[in-house]
Amino acid sequence: MRVYLLLIWTWTRAAARYPASFALMTAAGTVTAGLDVAVIWVVFSNTTTLGGFDVSEVMFLYGAGGLAFSIADLLFSNADRVGQHIRAGTLDAMLVRPVGTFVQVTADRFTPHRAGRVLQAAIVLGVALARLDVPGSRLWMIPVMVVCGIVIFASIWALGGALQFLLTDSSEVANAFTYGGATLGQYPLSVYGAELVRGVTYVLPLAFVNWQPGLYVLDRADPLGLPYALRFLSPVAAAALAVAAALAWRAGVRRYRSTGS
Amino acid sequence: MPTVHRRFLASSPSISLYAQLVRYGFRKHATYWGAAAAGAFTNTVFGVLRAYVLIALWRARPGLGGYDIADAVTFCFLTQAYIGPMQVFGGGLEIAQRVRSGDIALDLARPAPLVLWTLSEDLGRAGYLFLARSLPPTVVGALLFGIVLPDGAAVWAAFAASFALGVVISFGWRYIVALATCWLRDDRGLAVVSLVLTTFFSGLMLPLVIFPGWLGTVARALPWSAMVQVPADVYLGTADIPRTLGFQALWAAVLLALGALLTRAARRRVVIDGG
Numbered sequence: 001m002r003v004y005l006l007l008i009w010t011w012t013r014a015a016a017r018y019p020a021s022f023a024l025m026t027a028a029g030t031v032t033a034g035l036d037v038a039v040i041w042v043v044f045s046n047t048t049t050l051g052g053f054d055v056s057e058v059m060f061l062y063g064a065g066g067l068a069f070s071i072a073d074l075l076f077s078n079a080d081r082v083g084q085h086i087r088a089g090t091l092d093a094m095l096v097r098p099v100g101t102f103v104q105v106t107a108d109r110f111t112p113h114r115a116g117r118v119l120q121a122a123i124v125l126g127v128a129l130a131r132l133d134v135p136g137s138r139l140w141m142i143p144v145m146v147v148c149g150i151v152i153f154a155s156i157w158a159l160g161g162a163l164q165f166l167l168t169d170s171s172e173v174a175n176a177f178t179y180g181g182a183t184l185g186q187y188p189l190s191v192y193g194a195e196l197v198r199g200v201t202y203v204l205p206l207a208f209v210n211w212q213p214g215l216y217v218l219d220r221a222d223p224l225g226l227p228y229a230l231r232f233l234s235p236v237a238a239a240a241l242a243v244a245a246a247l248a249w250r251a252g253v254r255r256y257r258s259t260g261s
Numbered sequence: 262m263p264t265v266h267r268r269f270l271a272s273s274p275s276i277s278l279y280a281q282l283v284r285y286g287f288r289k290h291a292t293y294w295g296a297a298a299a300g301a302f303t304n305t306v307f308g309v310l311r312a313y314v315l316i317a318l319w320r321a322r323p324g325l326g327g328y329d330i331a332d333a334v335t336f337c338f339l340t341q342a343y344i345g346p347m348q349v350f351g352g353g354l355e356i357a358q359r360v361r362s363g364d365i366a367l368d369l370a371r372p373a374p375l376v377l378w379t380l381s382e383d384l385g386r387a388g389y390l391f392l393a394r395s396l397p398p399t400v401v402g403a404l405l406f407g408i409v410l411p412d413g414a415a416v417w418a419a420f421a422a423s424f425a426l427g428v429v430i431s432f433g434w435r436y437i438v439a440l441a442t443c444w445l446r447d448d449r450g451l452a453v454v455s456l457v458l459t460t461f462f463s464g465l466m467l468p469l470v471i472f473p474g475w476l477g478t479v480a481r482a483l484p485w486s487a488m489v490q491v492p493a494d495v496y497l498g499t500a501d502i503p504r505t506l507g508f509q510a511l512w513a514a515v516l517l518a519l520g521a522l523l524t525r526a527a528r529r530r531v532v533i534d535g536g
Contacts, residue, residue, distance in 0.1 A: 021447065028453035035457060039466045043314075045473040047321040050314075172299030176306040183310050191317035192310070 003099045007107035008075075015112050022113055029116030033070070036062065036186060037124060051191035056131040057218055058187060063125025064142065064217075065185030065210035068149025069178075070117035076154040077114075077178070078106045079161035080171040082252075087168060092258045101253050102158065138217050145213035148234035152209050153178060155238070155245035162245070165252030181206045190223035197224055205237035278373060279381040286385020290393075297393035300345060305398040308341035312406055318471075326470030332497050333468070335409045338402030339493045340465050345394030346387040346424075347431040347488045349465050351456050353386060354379060354432075356439035357448040365443070369528050376520045380432055387428045411496050419502045423495040426509035427488045433516025434459070434484060440520065443527045464490030470499075484512040 015022050040062065044055040053061070082105055085091040094104045129142075160174020167173075181204075189197045189211045200206040208230075215222055216231040290297070315333040319325055328336065343349060356379065359365045368375055402408055411417050438455045442448040460466055462485040469480045469490045480486055487509045494500035 021449070024450045025453075028450065031457055032453060035461050035466065038461065042467050042472055042476075043318055046325055046471050047318060050321065051317045169295045170299065172296070172303050176303045180303070180306045180310060183307060187314050187317075192313040196309075196313070 004103045004107050007103070008110040008112075011107070011110035012112045025113035026116040029113055030120045033066070033117045033120040036066075037120075040186070051188040052223055053188040053190070053220075056128050057220075059124055059128035060132055060218065061188060061210050061214050062186045063121055063123075063128050064145055064214060065149060065182065066121030067118065067125055068146045068209055069153050069182040069185070070114065070121050071146075072150045072153035072157065073178075074112075074114040074118060075150075076106050076157045078108060078110065079154075079157040080164070080174050080178075081105060081108070082161040083164040083168040083171055086164065086256070089258070091256065095253070095256075095258075102161075102249055105161065132218070134217055135219075138219065141213050141217050145210060145217075145234055148213070148238040149209035151238035151242050152205060153181065155241040156181065156204070158245035158249050162248035162252040165256050177204065181209070185210050188223075194224060197226075201226060201230065205241055208234040208237040279377060282378060282381035283385040283388070286382035287389045288385070289382075290386045290389040294393065297345070297390060301394045301397040304341045304344055304394060305401045308338050308398045308402055309405065311341070312337045312402065315468075316406075326468060327499055328468065328470065328497070331407065331409050332499075334402065334406045335497060336464075336468050336493050338399050338406075338408055339496060340463075340489050341398045341402075342395035343427065343489050343492070344465070345390035346428055347463075348387075348390075348435060349431070349459055349463060349489065351435060351438070351452050351459065353383065354435055354439045356436070357442045357452075360440075360442040361448075365527070366531050369524070369531060374521065375524050376436065376517060379436060380429070380517075383432045383435075384428065387432075409497065411498060416495070416498055416502075419506065420492065420496045422506060423492040423509060426506065426513055427492045429513045430484055430509060430516060431488045433513060433520055434488075436520045437516065437523060440523045440527055443530055459485050459488070462486065463488045464493065468493075484516060487512045 037059075040055070040058060043050060044058070048054060050058060079102070082091070085094065085105060085108075091101070091105075094101050094108075097104065125142075156178050157174065160171065160178065163170050163174065181200075184192070184200065184206055189200070189207060197207065201208075201212075212222075212226075212231040213234050222228070222230075312334050315337050316330055319328065319330045319333045323329065356365065356368075359368060368378070371378060399408070411420055434455070438451055439448070441451055445451060462469075462480045462483050464480075464486060469477055469486055471477075472480050481490065491500065491505050491509055495502060495505055
């Protein structure tokens, strides 16, 4: 953990050497992410509810999910560079250092300008909460769901990274689940097909990032009629996925054989 | 590339030189079929997610923007299919890197105009990505949700023309963005501006027909709409074909002409240090 912080601080200082470029890239990330909000705005300029949810509720789901995703993206998304490290041979150097490979891979080329997206998601979440009037007794769930969401997305990145020990060029496939998962959570899951929602509830627990706990915060019945208890199970889902990811990562590192060149 | 090499020595660039370049562009990208397959997979996943959102919207507002639900789903998968050939997320050209590395000096000295040279290679790229990244999402969309087909050979032909013009317009825009590196040095800032403009104003994120009021009017007149929205409208039969093709041809001509002007300016700007 200390090494991780030291490494990302080093990369941050490196990025700060080019302040104009850094500011530009941070702003660019914020603006690109802001496009999603523009899309939601256009959708709701045509309708008052989508899948039974109004604009503030959708913004809340978007903000909470986006915050978890963007923090995970900032801290852990470099796990999808395993394939590059294998091809370039830099993974060998990491394996002989006295720090875990996951820490090294995720901290390598840490890109602090991704913080722009974190800021954007936090603003959307703040605006949504201001408009929603959520009772104080339900607010505790918000930090819980954001932390669980970070763990879930980080685990998917780690799983994707682990897959690259088998298939070197598979980073796009993991992207479909991480970025796809973030896109999925931008709208209430009630707009998607029932099989898809079951899949992201019971197989790949993306529904626990913002949907199930979000239903609790918004005090809404599940439009798909899944059990009420699910909305409190985000920590369980996150922990289970994290264990699976850790095992997969470890198996990947064990299986890795350097080409020796 | 012995054949091309021999043609360098010929006095003026011939059609067959460009045909060769198209072939090489195709083959160059065909080498990376794994990347294209992964891209097709991602495009398909996002297509499915977007289709559900559009279905929910059209359930709430049937007939919105002149589309029914089947049209909206078709629109969604068509636009996912454009991402590869039209290179909607930008890039696809090597010019920006070559400006930074200085190789552009060599490109400017070639015996064919840089715009046409690069366009030929890009058409080859688009041809390959059409096969590798456009067909799979469309087929999956058709199997999962069902998509509408154009009625009649005339619409198919118009769609093919509109699609090709869309690729040329996309190239014209990306060429200008890439060549601007000659003046800006850092191409990343402009790349992001281009990404925002292209994804939002092309109709990729949402059909432009549902953009409210003046925003919709402006968006539909801009060149980005000619890359995604317009070919989709031709396919769906919601557009007046001669007028739309004229609109696309106009933008293609404007962007290519602008590209040629910028190339001339760049030629004067590039200083070759030798070495």
